Amino acid sequence: MSFDDQLPPKTRLLRAAAELLANSDGSPVSTRQITKLAGVTAPTLYHHFGDKEGLFDAVVSAGFEEYVAGERDFAPSGEPLEDVRRMWDNHVKFGLTQPHLYLVMFGNIRPESRPSIVADAEALLEEMLNKAAIAGQINVPPREAARSILAANVGVTLMLIAEPLEDRSIELSTMTRDSMIFAVSTDTARGAATGDSGKSSVVVAAIALNAALQASHSDQLSSSELKLFLEWLHRISSSS
Amino acid sequence: MSFDDQLPPKTRLLRAAAELLANSDGSPVSTRQITKLAGVTAPTLYHHFGDKEGLFDAVVSAGFEEYVAGERDFAPSGEPLEDVRRMWDNHVKFGLTQPHLYLVMFGNIRPESRPSIVADAEALLEEMLNKAAIAGQINVPPREAARSILAANVGVTLMLIAEPLEDRSIELSTMTRDSMIFAVSTDTARGAATGDSGKSSVVVAAIALNAALQASHSDQLSSSELKLFLEWLHRISSSS
């Protein structure tokens, strides 16, 4: 019943919590279950993690590293937008294979614990979108695009998790994914030879330049000059 | 301290629960708080609602009717896609003004309580998108479009709720909204005179016809004929 006695109690608590969290279909997991499975008593938990939430946070950071590893572990295809698609799919896959961990990570609403993880996930996406921006493939500043795409990605994943398994169609994901990417793409990135549809090319150019500058940490301008320059670019690329 | 004694205990319980739920910043609300504020004792709660969740469900249905009322209460503008935009904005507004109610309604993950509400919200959206489909303005079957848009809408709203109030920018919402609508729109609906970008016009026509048929309950075909006919149409309009 109990866990490997070789391991230190802290590790056993982490593993027990992760295991129970993974096998409890959404129902809450009690500290008593955890400590019993880990083979320790309550104060040990609170000594190491301070809190039930502290323990869960620790489990989550482990899970998050797994998530990040998944997001990073494919070689860039040279097609940034294609990589964004893969990040999206990977996000959904992570949510569906580890729904409970996902819910603790993204379904959690408390304005303290959530943002750090969301911000990290956003940063990953933004990094990739930055490459797309440099290539002149997107329509919107990378940060805004990342926030927007991530929001949709989380929404879709939550909806799929909440859906009974039998009629859980992955189409919802691919369609929403492509809609979001399509909407932030420039026409050239879409492969169509049609004219501009909305954004003028100067805006796209400003976005691309902005991204390129931030990526290369150019030394051609002083830092204060650069700051102002970037602000102007941002203003241009945010204008409708 | 207590509630209006004129009202029956059931109503007082509902109001007390709603009030506490609205003013508890995400922290859980106990049955004891509720019964104390309502001026009744525990068994009364369980007599009327069976369950804590039963009481919350009752509160939610009241809140949901408010939500639906908001979604219906503007006159159709004649521009279905514009109405979809308004439904989106109304959804976000509802979530931000009643975050706790919203979280119980849409942030809840249990695969039993959630779908009914989500399905209702989906139906509202689908109804509107059906009009757009009849007008040949959308690219995708209305049901799929509704699911997709709603998922993004929920994701954005949750993300805005989770965000600290000071840097809660509504841009995220409008941008994601327009991205989703843009992606499901046909070119004519976009106002651009460019050529087809992806979908062939026969697909759009099939989608429009399908929507029109389902809306009018045409009697020109027998029900079994109609069923098969609709299936073919669906197959056409789902083809990439």
Added chain:
DNA sequence: TCACTTCATATAGCGTTGCTATAGGTGCTA
């Protein structure tokens, strides 16, 4: 008018939850 059923509320308490005040054991350094 009186017994009888039905609905609604209260008293009191069960089992479980997250958490902790306190104390004891263990291994290290002096």
Added chain:
DNA sequence: TAGCACCTATAGCAACGCTATATGAAGTGA
């Protein structure tokens, strides 16, 4: 050997959701 962190256990508190049981009120038929 003494002292000092560090870690763990015993025991128990307050709050939680919920319920077995009892009491009151209101309507119904004889």
